Amino acid sequence: MTSGDSAPCLSAWDAASSLRQFGDLSVSERGVFWLTFEPSVGGTVITALDAGGSCRPLDQSLAIRSRVNGYGGGALCAGSDCLYAVSEEQQIVRLDLASHKSQVLAGSGPDCFGGLVADTARQRVLAVRETAAGQQLVAVDNQGCLELLHQGEDFYGAPVLSSDGRQIAWISWQLPDMPWIRSTLWTAALDEQGVLGDARAWSAPIDGSIQQPVFDGDDLWVLSDHDGWWQPFRFVAHHGIGVWLKGEAPDLDHASAPWQLGEHHHCHFPGGGWLRVRYSQGGGELWLRQPGAREPVRLARAYGDFRCLQTYGECIYCIARSANTMDAVLQIHPETGEVNVLAGGEPPWSSRSVVQPLRFEIPSDEAVEFPVSGFFYCQKTPGDAPPALILIAHGGPTSAAYPVFNPQVQFWCQRGFAVAEVNYRGSSGFGRAYRMALAGRWGEADVEDMERAADHLSGHGLASREKVFIQGRSSGGYTALMAMIQSDRFAGGASLFGVTDPLRLRAMTHRFESGYLDWLLGSPAAFPDRWHERTPLNRAAAISAPVIFFQGGRDQVVVPEQTRAMVSAIKAAGGFPQLHWFEEEGHGFRQQANQAGVLEWLFSFYRKHSLKADDHAEHLS
CATH class of the missing domain: 2.40.10 (Thrombin, subunit H)
Known part of the structure; x- marks a missing residue:
């Protein structure tokens, strides 16, 4: 399968090398600073824009990464004359911008830190601290003295100070909730020494997720979805009662799901x-x-x-x-x-134009309350037969696909495949009701929507009906496997560190997501049949199409044994699954060589089974 012209295709190595990422941007009088992840080295470093407009890395020996909640965030912030950062070893480090010398302030044990906020008035940094016993809101001064500000909540996030440093706000949430299901706003006062007092918790008027408190002078603004969308509200405490004043904003989400701190x-x-x-x-x-x-x-x-x-x-x-x-x-x-x-x-390259996303929407009907949308990519030449389609289920599952450049999507388009990224029910960015529509229906509603997308695109002549493949990472891998179990619609599938045994994952996953699976599937005690039916490992014999797996040996989210067990179960049922193992990788592959290897193996897999589908169709004709 080729792209239809003679220009050279983007190589798998180049597609992997294009995945440079930025995060945790922070500004001060001393410059603009952000984190740069370089796949060529598999690490994240601090980058600075100096007064002359030049970008340069700061202390490349200092790898930066927060591990709070397993997904991190808020690993860098700028103070008045320094930067505060969380190192790969989970230490809070102060980097002096004059001398460029670094100093470890906190973190010599198993604790994690994230959500950093500079308290410039007191020459210290605020942080979320995660210990084996739970989380806390703490402050660490420039001498390394750690002070506990607040504890007692299961999770903390988004600490923020007023411009005069006298007020503080933050968000908390309790198990079994995730922060995009239900959370609480906190406000408190700080005295001149930074001691916290008069802490008050404020819930939204009805169940809702509150995000990203921001002070504008003495006014406190948040993004809350208790009215159906993550929209701006000015919060006022009046005689001990919380008043939520809606800002001028359309009925649209103004934030994405808060998987990371520091959004x-x-x-x-x-x-x-x-x-x-x-x-x-x-x-x-x-x-x-x-x-x-x-x-x-x-x-x-x-x-x-x-x-x-x-x-x-x-x-x-x-x-x-x-x-x-x-x-x-x-x-x-x-x-x-x-x-x-x-x-x-x-x-990304000069020899080829980039395939642009085409948005598609599948209307709701009597059977499905919500429309489903996504983005379709194809480099098809007019007159060509409909191409093979790679249907991608995003991870999360409370996440989303966006119409942005993805070199791996371009990799497939240049090789003659069409690609569709689907925002199935449960995705964020479409309001609270759409996001909550996956509650208890994981492995069902998302699978229905992926099938609807396949039928819609092939029915409009945009893709081949016989050559539809489905793939996903993490929870997207689960959706791909459940789709192959429940339907013969797919010519093959790929699971990249995908969930295969939700009950085992529930028992072993990290604390942040320990209640998430009960929201997605319901309580195992209350719905044992549902859990059994929606466990790919239990239904491996129903997978008749070819499937390929990719797994990291150090994955602490989807533990490696899950994938091994799934592969063994398919083999025991007479199948021939492929497994590619990366011993040094975790949940998401960071090394460029491994990312390139995944693309090469996937291309070989999809090409082989596309040709088989062609041969089968020719035989039937």
Whole structure:
């Protein structure tokens, strides 16, 4: 299977090397700083933009990574004359920006840190600390003295200080909830020494998920979905009663699911304006409302997702993704709309155009309450037969696919495949009701929506009906396996460190997700038949199509034994599954050589079974 012309295809190695990522952007008077993950070295380092406009890594020997909740976030923040960061060893490190010397402030044991926020008035850093017993909100000063600020909640996130340092707010949530199901806002006062007092918990008016508190002077704003969407609310405590005042915003999500700490999808703009992300039709948009303006203005229209919003002076800084360039760190001048790319943002290659996403939507009907949408990619030449389709189930499952450049999608398109990324029920970015629609229906509603997508695309002549493959990572791998169990619609499937035994995962998973599976499938005690029916390991004999597995030997989320057991069960039932093992990898492959190897093996697998489908169709004709 080829792309249909003679230009050279993007190699698997190049597709893997394009996966540079940015995170945890922070600004101060000393510059702009962010984290850069380089797949060529498999690590994350601090990058700085100095006053002269040059980007340079700071202390490349210092690898940065938070492990709080297993997914980290908030591993870097800028103080007045230093940076605070969480090292790979889970130590809080202070990096002096004048001498470039680093100093370990905290973390000599098994604890993890994340969600860093600089308390410049007191020369210290606030952090979420995760211990074997639970989580705490702590402060660590520049001499390494750790002070406990608050404890007693199961999970903490999003600490934020008022500009004068006298007020603090944060978010907490309790098991078995995830932070996008139900969470609580906290407010408290800080005295001159930084001692916390008068801590109060505030729940939304009805069940809801509260995110990302932000102070604008003394006003506290949050994003809450208790009214159906993650929208901005100004929170006011009036005579001991919490009042939630809805800001001017459309009925759209203004944040994504908070898997990581340190998310910033909104921030105030100097002079009283607001900068916010909106998710519309599956893509992110950046909007600025200036004080006194009748309407907000959309900025950086070429980009389809935004994170880590920050302002300094008259400029906006953020991390953004677009459909035809690699991830970028942006500086935006709101008065003119000018966008400067500080890092990344380069065209992925010059010899070929990038295949653009085509949004599709499948309307709801009597059987399915919600429409399903996604993004379709294809380099098909007019007159060609419908191409083989790779249907991708995103991970999470409370996550989403966005219309942004993915070199691995381009890898498939250049080889003649079509690709569809599907936002099935349970995905974020489409309101609370859509996100909650997966409760108790994992392995059922998501599978139905993947099948609907396959039928929709093939029914419109965009893909071959006989050559539809399904693949996914982590929870997406579970969806792919359940789809192959429940349907003969697929010519083959791929599970990349996918869930195969939810009950075993429930017993062994980390604390953050320990109640998540009960939300997805219901309690095992109350619904034992459901758990049995929706466990791929129990139904391995129902998989008749070929399947390929990829697994890391150090995976602590989907433990390696799950994949080994699934492969053995399929073999015992007479199948011939392929298994590719990466002993040094965890949950998600970080090494470039391994990422490239996965693509090569997948291409061989899909090509082989596409040709078999062609031979079968020719024989029938």
